[in-house]
Amino acid sequence: MPLTVYGTELSSRLLLGTAQYPSPAILAEAVKASGAGVVTVSLRREGLDGGSGGGFWSLIRQLGVRVLPNTAGCHTVKEAVTTARMAREVFGTNWIKLEVIGHHDTLQPDVFGLVEAARILADDGFAVFPYTTEDLVVGERLIEAGCEVLMPWCAPIGSAKGPVNIDALRAYRAHFADTPLIVDAGLGRPSHAAAVMELGFDGVLLNTAVAKAGDPVMMAAAFAQAVEAGCGAFEAGPLEPRDMAVPSTPIIGKAVFS
Amino acid sequence: MRILVKGAGVAGLAAAHELAVRGADVTVIEKSAAVGGGASWLAGGMLAPYCERESAEADVIHLGRGSARWWEETLPGLVAFNGTLVVAPPRDAAELRRFAARTEGHALLSAEEIEALERDFAGRFRSGLFFASEAHLDPRKALKRLHAKLEALGVHFLFGCTETLQTFDRIVDCTGFAAAEALPELRGVRGEMLYLETREVVLSRPVRLIHPRFPVYVVPRGGGRFMVGATMVESADSGPVTARSMMELLNAAYTVHPAFGEARILEAAAGVRPAFPDNLPKIETSGDTLFINGFHRHGFLLAPALARQAADLIILNEASNEAHRERASA
Numbered sequence: 014m015p016l017t018v019y020g021t022e023l024s025s026r027l028l029l030g031t032a033q034y035p036s037p038a039i040l041a042e043a044v045k046a047s048g049a050g051v052v053t054v055s056l057r058r059e060g061l062d063g064g065s066g067g068g069f070w071s072l073i074r075q076l077g078v079r080v081l082p083n084t085a086g087c088h089t090v091k092e093a094v095t096t097a098r099m100a101r102e103v104f105g106t107n108w109i110k111l112e113v114i115g116h117h118d119t120l121q122p123d124v125f126g127l128v129e130a131a132r133i134l135a136d137d138g139f140a141v142f143p144y145t146t147e148d149l150v151v152g153e154r155l156i157e158a159g160c161e162v163l164m165p166w167c168a169p170i171g172s173a174k175g176p177v178n179i180d181a182l183r184a185y186r187a188h189f190a191d192t193p194l195i196v197d198a199g200l201g202r203p204s205h206a207a208a209v210m211e212l213g214f215d216g217v218l219l220n221t222a223v224a225k226a227g228d229p230v231m232m233a234a235a236f237a238q239a240v241e242a243g244c245g246a247f248e249a250g251p252l253e254p255r256d257m258a259v260p261s262t263p264i265i266g267k268a269v270f271s
Numbered sequence: 272m273r274i275l276v277k278g279a280g281v282a283g284l285a286a287a288h289e290l291a292v293r294g295a296d297v298t299v300i301e302k303s304a305a306v307g308g309g310a311s312w313l314a315g316g317m318l319a320p321y322c323e324r325e326s327a328e329a330d331v332i333h334l335g336r337g338s339a340r341w342w343e344e345t346l347p348g349l350v351a352f353n354g355t356l357v358v359a360p361p362r363d364a365a366e367l368r369r370f371a372a373r374t375e376g377h378a379l380l381s382a383e384e385i386e387a388l389e390r391d392f393a394g395r396f397r398s399g400l401f402f403a404s405e406a407h408l409d410p411r412k413a414l415k416r417l418h419a420k421l422e423a424l425g426v427h428f429l430f431g432c433t434e435t436l437q438t439f440d441r442i443v444d445c446t447g448f449a450a451a452e453a454l455p456e457l458r459g460v461r462g463e464m465l466y467l468e469t470r471e472v473v474l475s476r477p478v479r480l481i482h483p484r485f486p487v488y489v490v491p492r493g494g495g496r497f498m499v500g501a502t503m504v505e506s507a508d509s510g511p512v513t514a515r516s517m518m519e520l521l522n523a524a525y526t527v528h529p530a531f532g533e534a535r536i537l538e539a540a541a542g543v544r545p546a547f548p549d550n551l552p553k554i555e556t557s558g559d560t561l562f563i564n565g566f567h568r569h570g571f572l573l574a575p576a577l578a579r580q581a582a583d584l585i586i587l588n589e590a591s592n593e594a595h596r597e598r599a600s601a
Contacts, residue, residue: 035328036327036546036548036549037549038547038548041548068506069505227372
């Protein structure tokens with residue numbers, strides 16, 4: 014079953030960031046190989062000349078995928094809200110990936126500012142995709158603020174560590190059983206993506222792991238396969254691990270030759 | 272054969288040189304009042320194809336490998352063949368391994384080996400990468416000297432001028448981002464850089480600092496002057512350096528050596544690099560005009576290769592046309 018967020022059916026459970034690729038040409042190939050139906054674009058750092066033709070924007074538009082603008086690099090509620098409103102103008106979409114960064118160094122989200130900015134933007138008609146931690150109470154506050162999707166990290170942005178707190182992600186999934194959950198930030202390898210999809214997350218969003226790979230296009234395809242594998246495994250119902258061996262061939266009832 | 276070269280940046284001057292030495296009658300027009308009005312003036316001048324490969328496609332190596340030799344042959348004594356040193360702050364040590372895996376032509380250095388190369392780095396970095404075969408030059412000296420050499424070769428220069436009434440056999444357009452209207456694929460990538468001055472630190476070669484967002488480098492220019500560059504912002508805005516970029520560049524310089532904290536800021540400037548979607552330059556032909564454009568971060572590195580290709584195209588094409596005319600009249 015495809016993932017639906019804010020009433021829109023997504024063609025893939027993999028969402029891809031557009032920063033740090035060796036070139037826009039490689040970015041375009043990677044997006045194609047990933048099968049991603051949504052790409053995120055940072056307005057703050059790349060948007061000095063808005064939507065002028067010939068530039069990065071038109072290359073992004075030519076990808077033919079849905080654009081999820083983000084507020085990467087914003088440290089205050091005001092900055093994030095202003096950036097979101099600019100993004101709505103430039104891209105003609107009310108979708109916004111909301112980041113309010115608390116620490117310049119660790120890039121941890123400022124969850125207090127995040128909730129406040131989410132409320133302002135949701136009231137203003139935005140479909141807010143909040144980049145958050147795996148804190149359950151913050152997740153509840155974001156839903157109260159009007160978010161219909163939550164995007165917890167699995168490790169710090171760009172760290173490529175993969176899920177560092179599996180128990181917390183499991184609890185998050187159980188607690189928000191009916192909310193689309195997309196793991197955003199911290200994935201390094203396809204196996205990480207498969208692992209969180211196996212936990213029942215609805216999608217993953219990543220950037221650096223593909224953009225900075227030796228061959229971004231091949232890595233994009235590898236992540237696409239991993240997301241599909243993890244999703245299929247969750248739907249198929251994986252076994253729970255046990256401490257003891259269980260014979261895969263039953264002993265009782267076996268023919269006895271004597 | 273009369274050829275008009277538009278633009279006296281590194282691409283235009285290199286093309287003018289290759290055409291002039293092959294016997295063409297070359298005129299260069301430039302919209303600024305002197306050489307150095309455009310992006311070339313703000314370049315790092317690193318002839319570092321192996322390091323550039325970290326964030327560029329493989330062509331950057333084979334197009335850039337002969338660059339240092341071309342500059343040395345064209346303007347003897349200009350190029351410093353001292354290699355490139357790549358260092359990382361301790362917390363980004365993993366990035367150094369990634370950089371090493373993405374590139375070739377380097378050796379892994381210990382703290383002592385780094386100190387042996389750059390005395391002022393004693394005790395500062397535990398490991399680094401050394402690209403011994405790379406080189407660097409001072410772009411401003413290079414542009415001025417190439418201009419002087421071309422005048423000596425009989426190339427005519429018209430400054431403060433974008434058009435001319437004279438007629439030419441071919442036009443070679445090297446006007447960078449100004450050619451965006453004629454080249455719809457061309458986009459602008461903003462770059463910001465600083466010039467710092469301090470006598471408290473001496474470097475013999477470009478030092479690259481591993482940085483999570485853009486390659487930062489400090490290039491010694493001699494006389495206590497250092498160029499620190501360069502940001503990469505997807506934008507064709509050429510307005511003044513932003514506070515954030517200034518902060519990031521200064522931070523990087525300070526990380527390379529704390530003595531840069533006391534350096535004087537001599538200059539802070541921004542320019543727009545012309546780039547095609549694959550971030551590599553190419554030659555496009557339209558009627559009598561040949562466009563050489565899209566050098567992105569690689570002007571001084573790749574201009575010689577493209578200038579040679581363009582001269583080959585023009586001179587060989589002329590030769591085959593002449594052969595054709597001779598056959599037709601025979």
